[in-house]
Every structure is written in structure tokens, then in C-alpha cells.
Amino acid sequence: MEPVLQVRGLHAAYRRTKVLDHVTFDVMPGTLTAIIGPNGAGKSTLLKTMLDLHPRLGGEVRFFGTAYRNAKLKVGYVPQRGSVDWDFPTDALDVVLMGLYGRIGWFRRPGRRHRELALEALDKMGMADFAKRQISELSGGQQQRVFLARALVQDADLYLLDEPLAGVDAATERAIMEMLRTLRAAGKTVMVVHHDLQTVEDDFDHVLMLNRTVIAHGPTTEIFTQDTIARTYGGWLRRKERVTG
Amino acid sequence: MFKQRISKSTGRAFALLAAMLLLAACGSGAGGGAEGGAGSAGADGSGADGAIRVVTTIAQIAEPISVIGGGRVQVTSLMGPGVDPHLYQASQSDIRKLGSADIIFCNGLHLEANMLRAFEEIGKSRPVLAVGEAIAEDRLLTDETGAVDPHVWFDIDLWKEALGAAVEELKKLSPDDAEFFEANKRDYFAKMDELKEEAVRKMASVPEKRRVLVTAHDAFGYFGRMLGLEVVGLQGLSTEDEIGLSDIERTIGLLVERRVPAVFVESSINPKSIEAVIEGAKERGLNVRLGGELFSDAMGGAGTEEGTYLGMFRHNVDTIYEALTGEE
Amino acid sequence: MMGLSHNALWVLASMLMLGTAAGLAGCFAYWKRQSLMSDALAHAALPGVVIGFAILGFKSLPVMLLGAAASALLGAWAVTAIRAHSRVKEDTAMGIILSVFFGLGIMLLTMVNRMPGGGQSGLDGFIFGQAAAMVRQDMRTMTAVAAVVLLVVLISFKEWKLYLFDPAFARGIGLSGRLMEAAYLTLLVVIIVIGIQAVGVILMAALLIIPAVSARYWTNAFGTMLALSALFGGGAGVAGTYVSTLGDGWPTGPFIVIAAAGFFLLSLVFGTRKGLFVKAMQRRAQMRRLKPQAVRRDPLAEGEALP
Numbered sequence: 001m002e003p004v005l006q007v008r009g010l011h012a013a014y015r016r017t018k019v020l021d022h023v024t025f026d027v028m029p030g031t032l033t034a035i036i037g038p039n040g041a042g043k044s045t046l047l048k049t050m051l052d053l054h055p056r057l058g059g060e061v062r063f064f065g066t067a068y069r070n071a072k073l074k075v076g077y078v079p080q081r082g083s084v085d086w087d088f089p090t091d092a093l094d095v096v097l098m099g100l101y102g103r104i105g106w107f108r109r110p111g112r113r114h115r116e117l118a119l120e121a122l123d124k125m126g127m128a129d130f131a132k133r134q135i136s137e138l139s140g141g142q143q144q145r146v147f148l149a150r151a152l153v154q155d156a157d158l159y160l161l162d163e164p165l166a167g168v169d170a171a172t173e174r175a176i177m178e179m180l181r182t183l184r185a186a187g188k189t190v191m192v193v194h195h196d197l198q199t200v201e202d203d204f205d206h207v208l209m210l211n212r213t214v215i216a217h218g219p220t221t222e223i224f225t226q227d228t229i230a231r232t233y234g235g236w237l238r239r240k241e242r243v244t245g
Numbered sequence: 246m247f248k249q250r251i252s253k254s255t256g257r258a259f260a261l262l263a264a265m266l267l268l269a270a271c272g273s274g275a276g277g278g279a280e281g282g283a284g285s286a287g288a289d290g291s292g293a294d295g296a297i298r299v300v301t302t303i304a305q306i307a308e309p310i311s312v313i314g315g316g317r318v319q320v321t322s323l324m325g326p327g328v329d330p331h332l333y334q335a336s337q338s339d340i341r342k343l344g345s346a347d348i349i350f351c352n353g354l355h356l357e358a359n360m361l362r363a364f365e366e367i368g369k370s371r372p373v374l375a376v377g378e379a380i381a382e383d384r385l386l387t388d389e390t391g392a393v394d395p396h397v398w399f400d401i402d403l404w405k406e407a408l409g410a411a412v413e414e415l416k417k418l419s420p421d422d423a424e425f426f427e428a429n430k431r432d433y434f435a436k437m438d439e440l441k442e443e444a445v446r447k448m449a450s451v452p453e454k455r456r457v458l459v460t461a462h463d464a465f466g467y468f469g470r471m472l473g474l475e476v477v478g479l480q481g482l483s484t485e486d487e488i489g490l491s492d493i494e495r496t497i498g499l500l501v502e503r504r505v506p507a508v509f510v511e512s513s514i515n516p517k518s519i520e521a522v523i524e525g526a527k528e529r530g531l532n533v534r535l536g537g538e539l540f541s542d543a544m545g546g547a548g549t550e551e552g553t554y555l556g557m558f559r560h561n562v563d564t565i566y567e568a569l570t571g572e573e
Numbered sequence: 574m575m576g577l578s579h580n581a582l583w584v585l586a587s588m589l590m591l592g593t594a595a596g597l598a599g600c601f602a603y604w605k606r607q608s609l610m611s612d613a614l615a616h617a618a619l620p621g622v623v624i625g626f627a628i629l630g631f632k633s634l635p636v637m638l639l640g641a642a643a644s645a646l647l648g649a650w651a652v653t654a655i656r657a658h659s660r661v662k663e664d665t666a667m668g669i670i671l672s673v674f675f676g677l678g679i680m681l682l683t684m685v686n687r688m689p690g691g692g693q694s695g696l697d698g699f700i701f702g703q704a705a706a707m708v709r710q711d712m713r714t715m716t717a718v719a720a721v722v723l724l725v726v727l728i729s730f731k732e733w734k735l736y737l738f739d740p741a742f743a744r745g746i747g748l749s750g751r752l753m754e755a756a757y758l759t760l761l762v763v764i765i766v767i768g769i770q771a772v773g774v775i776l777m778a779a780l781l782i783i784p785a786v787s788a789r790y791w792t793n794a795f796g797t798m799l800a801l802s803a804l805f806g807g808g809a810g811v812a813g814t815y816v817s818t819l820g821d822g823w824p825t826g827p828f829i830v831i832a833a834a835g836f837f838l839l840s841l842v843f844g845t846r847k848g849l850f851v852k853a854m855q856r857r858a859q860m861r862r863l864k865p866q867a868v869r870r871d872p873l874a875e876g877e878a879l880p
Contacts, residue, residue, distance in 0.1 A: 487824035515695025528579035
């Protein structure tokens with residue numbers, strides 16, 4: 001089996017600080033991977049750099065064996081919820097439709113079929129009733145579901161999600177995780193930047209432990225140990241002590 | 246706790262900003278006006294050879310004075326060709342020039358509207374004469390609101406009075422040269438009278454109903470009075486107001502009613518509004534020509550005929566005469 | 574049309590077109606949270622106008638407008654440069670560029686006014702504008718600009734929606750952020766450069782900012798907001814121009830801005846979404862719904878349970 005994602009020696013910086021250093025890993029199809037690490041470890045930056053949303057200082061990234069720009073339609077990205085202005089005057093259905101813009105094409109209007117697809121995606125996330133609701137009136141969890149519906153409608157093969165469970169209610173969290181599992185069952189690959197160490201073992205079959213560089217990567221049961229956790233977060237704790245000391 | 250060094254790029258950005266501000270500050274000190282008369286400049290006091298240092302605002306004062314004063318004066322004017330005295334603001338170098346003058350002549354009557362403070366200050370240490378205000382009040386023109394028309398240099402007789410007052414001041418400063426000044430003044434005034442006769446004669450030969458002068462602003466009131474022309478300005482007495490549609494429409498109405506063949510732009514005023522008048526008149530069937538450029542608040546370039554008071558006046562008369570008597 | 578002169582009609586048409594175009598582009602600036610950018614760009618155009626004249630030595634409108642566009646774009650670049658290389662926030666950077674460029678423009682204007690040779694008259698017409706002097710050619714130009722803006726908006730409507738809402742996602746599905754940014758800037762600069770001849774550098778921002786803000790009070794749909802903003806902009810152009818014909822010597826540009834502000838006040842108070850009046854009505858309705866419940870005034874006695 002060919003890996004869907006191959007990263008070799010990825011380097012990136014944010015302002016003056018090196019945020020990604022020699023990051024190297026492969027992701028196999030049909031896996032559900034959690035990307036974890038302390039704050040500032042480069043998790044979000046990793047996703048952004050892979051997707052050419054952040055400047056890359058070095059290294060190589062291959063999606064489905066080719067460069068990102070050739071594989072765009074196969075990759076679905078769900079950015080952090082706080083990265084957009086939810087006051088924007090549009091409704092949930094419209095946001096989900098945006099996921100189809102790549103397929104609708106420039107200068108064309110969305111057709112009935114596209115609207116149906118969008119409605120289906122909303123329904124999968126339990127948001128069908130909110131299709132015409134203004135996004136500014138949605139709760140955090142509902143907004144996240146809309147974002148996820150937008151990713152679903154892209155019908156990608158690899159999904160990259162940035163902190164989808166941050167600040168959402170328990171019901172939404174369950175709904176999202178269930179959706180991710182459904183995707184995996186359908187043969188898709190999912191990577192999630194995750195913040196909650198408690199749920200890693202239960203929800204994710206693979207884990208990528210990141211602290212500027214890859215501390216460990218592999219099946220959760222094998223590599224998610226006290227030792228690797230300490231190595232991933234320990235350095236950060238030590239740094240924190242120096243700051244307050 | 247954290248030590249923050251100002252990053253190099255921030256430093257560079259601020260350096261660029263500081264440089265621009267410095268440039269702006271220096272720039273306000275640059276620039277100069279037209280110079281006339283003989284004599285070399287001395288740092289303080291009068292010129293190296295004793296010439297009286299005269300500083301004026303407008304060239305309509307500077308040029309005649311430099312002719313009348315000859316080698317005994319060294320005249321500088323702050324406002325050069327194409328400058329609008331209604332809007333002009335004194336710069337640092339202007340203040341310096343005023344400060345080192347022996348005598349200062351301005352037009353007064355609110356022409357140099359933005360320099361009043363400067364004159365007040367300078368007046369405390371240097372003699373300042375507003376030559377326009379030496380003219381008897383009842384001979385001045387006012388508009389509907391009661392504001393005095395300051396463009397007095399367009400009436401030859403009034404301007405003789407103003408220049409005369411200036412010459413008297415020169416005589417006071419240098420009594421030995423009083424006769425010299427008087428003789429030159431008489432010669433110059435003779436030329437002015439000649440010019441007036443010529444102008445009156447020419448204008449009289451323009452058909453009565455064509456004697457309408459339409460320009461960008463109300464600078465030609467005295468000109469019109471002296472030569473029997475009806476004068477219509479698009480803007481009022483000062484160029485500080487923005488032109489409104491009603492001004493443009495009113496002017497077009499007058500042009501069409503009197504079938505005036507030409508309108509004029511001025512060297513110191515934006516021509517766009519006059520162009521709007523021309524196009525509007527065309528819509529109503531009247532082909533108004535652009536009669537030419539007149540000198541209103543400023544004179545021509547130094548060294549040219551139009552750079553002299555007499556030459557400037559003659560240019561205006563000829564331009565108007567030719568345009569108004571041309572074919573319609 | 575009620576006996577308006579040809580000049581009035583030209584001005585009316587020109588301001589209608591300019592207002593419409595500015596309303597549309599202003600909406601984009603509003604959602605990019607860059608309303609101040611319109612003001613910064615307008616002020617930054619001034620030095621370019623003066624330099625355009627100074628280089629040639631005489632007034633050539635195309636050259637001056639090109640100069641205006643160039644210096645406005647330089648200002649835009651400076652804002653991004655300051656933001657990228659320092660800790661200065663975007664609105665601070667815009668404020669800096671606005672004032673520095675404008676000051677530079679005034680300084681250059683002063684210097685040019687002292688240049689011998691004349692012909693520099695009218696450069697200061699770019700500061701306050703001369704809406705009343707619009708002629709047929711201006712009307713054609715403004716109409717062309719408005720048509721182009723409208724075309725761009727209509728053709729790539731959903732692309733603009735996506736770009737303004739979620740630029741990161743947009744890039745992800747292949748919508749080049751740089752292309753949209755370039756298109757947005759170009760639209761703004763063209764409108765500004767054409768518009769400053771009419772309303773001047775200082776008031777141009779008002780046309781770009783006020784109609785968009787007014788529209789916000791009426792709708793929750795992006796498309797409707799664009800349409801309303803265009804309507805308010807064009808409407809202000811027409812209303813302001815018309816009012817200025819009523820009085821003797823009334824300047825057109827400022828009245829257009831006042832008209833725009835008037836629309837804003839109306840929207841603020843009566844807007845169907847978020848308008849003050851509507852909010853007050855909603856609050857009143859809520860209070861009425863709550864009234865039937867008894868409001869407890871005495872504190873609970875010891876041992877007493879809550880009702």
C-alpha cells in the first residue's frame with residue numbers, strides 16, 4: 001500500500017522561531033491519526049505548511065505521490081474555527097456550498113445538484129434544519145459541524161482537521177468523532193490536530209507526537225506511552241519553568 | 246522576564262519613517278520667488294552697495310517698483326508666476342526673507358488671506374505697507390456681501406495711487422534718492438497712462454453687446470469698470486470656495502443670453518470649471534471658444550514680456566480684444 | 574428631469590456611477606476589515622498626482638492619474654510591508670501611511686506652487702474635488718468604471734464571497750489569494766483615482782465606507798448587502814448632487830457625503846436588522862412576553878422553597 005501522505009525533512013519558522021524542524025513521517029490510507037503536542041509545537045503550522053498556506057523553509061511533501069497542487073481535489077482541509085469571521089452575512093448551506101466551488105468552476109453558479117449535495121452533508125452532521133440559519137446565530141459546536149460538512153462535501157480522500165473539537169459541546173464532539181470513524185470505515189484517511197490527551201487512546205488508531213520535530217509516530221497502542229508523552233511534553237514543561245523562574 | 250530586542254526590520258521601518266518626516270520638514274524651507282532689481286545680497290542690513298531691500302508679496306508690486314527704484318532697490322517677491330495669492334501660505338524661507346527686508350509691500354484688502362498672521366508678526370519689527378489700502382475707500386469695488394475686491398492693480402489709476410504710496414516709503418528710507426525715484430515714477434506712470442489709453446480705445450471698438458468678460462473668478466472687476474466690460478466670474482472674489490453647479494449654470498445662462506463668443510481661463514486657476522461652462526453652453530447651441538489665458542492673480546514668467554506689469558496688462562487687453570471681436 | 578441643465582445631468586450621472594462603484598468596492602473593503610484602507614489609499618494618491626505634474630512640467634490628466642494610482646499602490650505595499658516586518662497593527666499602519674503620504678503630497682504641492690512657469694493651478698482640485706465641473710467625458714469614464722466593477726462582482730460573486738469569508742480555505746481549493754487581493758486593490762485604486770477628481774482625496778473615503786456600513790443594517794445576505802450598498806452609494810451621489818443645485822454656490826462633493834451620512838442615520842435607526850428602532854421593538858415584545866410571570870419582590874423567608 002502506498003502512503004497517502006509523505007513528509008520528508010520539513011522545515012518551517014514563525015517570525016524568528018523555528019517551529020518545524022526536520023519533520024518526517026508517512027501516513028497510510030485508512031488511518032485516523034491524532035497530532036498532539038504542547039502549545040507552540042507546530043501542529044497547526046504543520047498542516048498549513050503542508051498545504052502551502054505557510055512558507056516552507058525546506059523539505060518535501062507528497063500527497064498521493066504527487067505535489068499538493070496536483071492533488072488538491074483529494075485533500076479536504078478544515079481550518080480552526082477561529083480563523084474566520086462568523087459575523088459574515090451568509091447561511092450554513094452557503095458555507096457548505098463553498099466546499100464545492102472547486103467542482104462548480106469559476107464564473108458558474110451553484111446548481112440544484114450542488115445544493116442537494118450540500119444539504120446531504122449538513123444532514124450527515126445533523127445540521128439539516130439549520131441550512132438557512134445565519135452562521136452568526138450558530139453555537140460553537142454548530143459552527144464546527146458546518147465546517148465539517150463543508151469538508152465532507154468535498155468528498156476528499158484525505159482529511160486534515162485543525163482542532164475540530166476545541167470549544168464544542170459533548171454532543172458535537174461525539175457527532176464529529178462518529179463522522180470521522182465513518183470516514184475511516186469508508187477507506188478515507190483522517191488526521192486531526194488534537195488537544196486532549198485523555199481521548200487519544202480511545203478515539204485514534206494512530207498518533208503523531210510533535211514538538212517541533214517528530215518525537216514519535218505510529219499506532220497508538222504501540223507508541224503512546226508515558227515515555228513518549230514525557231518526551232513530547234517534558235521539554236515544554238522544562239521551558240516553562242525557565243520562564244517563570 | 247522576557248527581553249525584547251527591537252528587531253532590525255522594525256528599526257528599518259522607523260528609520261524610513263523618520264527620513265520621510267525629515268524630508269517633509271526640510272522641504273517646507275525650499276522654494277523661492279521671482280527676483281528683480283540690481284544689487285548683491287548682504288547677510289543683514291541693507292545690500293552690500295546700500296540698495297534698499299524690498300520684499301513684496303505679488304509681482305504686480307515687485308516689478309514696477311524694481312523699475313522705478315532702479316539700481317537703488319533690490320526687490321524680491323514671494324509669489325511667482327502661476328501662484329494663487331488667495332491660497333498662498335508663507336513658508337519658513339519666506340519668513341526669513343521678510344525678516345531681512347528693509348521694507349515690505351503687500352497688496353492688502355484681504356488678497357493674501359492666509360498670510361495675515363505673518364504680516365502681523367513681521368509688522369512688529371519691520372515696516373509693512375499694504376499698498377492697496379492706500380487707495381481711497383470710495384473708489385474700491387465691493388461685491389453683494391460687502392467684501393472688498395482686492396484686485397486693484399487692474400485699474401491703472403488706482404494702481405498709480407498704490408505704487409505712489411510705495412514710492413513715498415522708498416523716499417523716506419533713502420531721502421537722497423528721492424528725486425531719482427520721482428523721475429522714474431513719472432516716466433513709468435506716463436507709460437501706464439499710454440497703456441490705459443490704448444486699452445480704452447481697443448475696448449471701445451468691441452461691439453456693445455459683446456462686451457462681456459467671463460473668467461474663472463472675480464478678479465477683473467476693476468478691469469471691467471475701467472474699460473466698460475461687464476465682468477462675470479465663475480467663483481466669487483476668492484478661489485477658496487468650491488465651485489457649485491449653480492455657479493456654472495448661471496454663467497452658461499449669461500453666455501447664451503448675450504451670445505458671448507469667448508470665455509477665458511486664468512493662469513492661476515484650475516481650467517476644469519471653465520471647460521465645463523464651455524461644454525454646457527455647447528449643449529445649448531452656443532459655440533463658446535476658449536479665448537485664451539489671462540493673467541489674473543499672477544503674472545508671467547520672469548524675463549518675459551508678460552512678466553512685467555505693463556506687459557501682463559497689455560497681454561490681457563489684447564487677448565480679450567481679439568477673442569471678443571473674432572467671428573462667432 | 575425637472576428642468577435640470579446639461580451640466581447638472583452630467584454631474585448627476587457621473588456621481589450616480591461613482592457612488593455605485595464605490596458602494597460595491599466599499600463592501601469588499603468592509604468585509605476585509607480594511608475600511609480604513611480606502612481612506613489611506615485615497616490620501617496616498619496625492620503625492621502621485623503632484624509628481625505626475627512635476628515630471629512633465631505641465632498638466633496631463635492621464636499622467637497625473639497614473640501617478641495617483643502608482644503612489645496609492647505604493648501606499649498599499651507600504652502598509653503590508655510594515656505589517657509583515659514589525660509589530661505594528663494593520664490599522665495603525667494604515668494611519669501612518671495615510672498621514673505620511675498626505676503630508677508628503679501637501680509638501681510637494683507647496684513646492685510645486687513655487688515653481689516658476691505656472692500651469693500648476695488646479696492641482697489642489699484633487700484635494701477637495703470639483704464635482705460640479707464634470708462634463709460628458711467624465712460621465713462616460715465613471716460609467717465605464719461602474720460597469721467594470723459590476724461585471725467583476727457579478728461574474729465572480731461566489732469567489733468573492735469565499736475569499737472574504739475564509740481566504741485560507743479558498744487557497745486550499747485553488748482560489749489564488751494573491752489574484753483576489755490584486756483584483757480587489759485594482760478595483761479600489763481605479764475607483765479612487767477616478768473619483769478624487771470629483772470628490773477629492775479627503776472625501777473619497779466617505780463614499781467607500783458609509784454606503785457599505787449603512788447596508789449592513791438591512792440584511793444578512795452578502796448579495797443583498799452588495800446591492801444595497803451600491804444603491805446607497807449611487808443614491809447619495811444623486812441626492813447630494815440634486816440638493817447642491819438648489820442653492821446658490823452650494824458645493825456638490827460635500828453634499829454627496831452628507832447625503833450618504835443621511836442614509837446611514839436612517840439605516841442606523843430604521844434598519845430592519847440591527848437597527849435601533851427594530852431592536853427597541855423587539856425588546857418591547859420580549860418584555861411583554863415575560864410580564865405574566867410574577868416578579869418576586871420579597872426575599873425568601875427562612876426555610877421557604879423557591880416557587
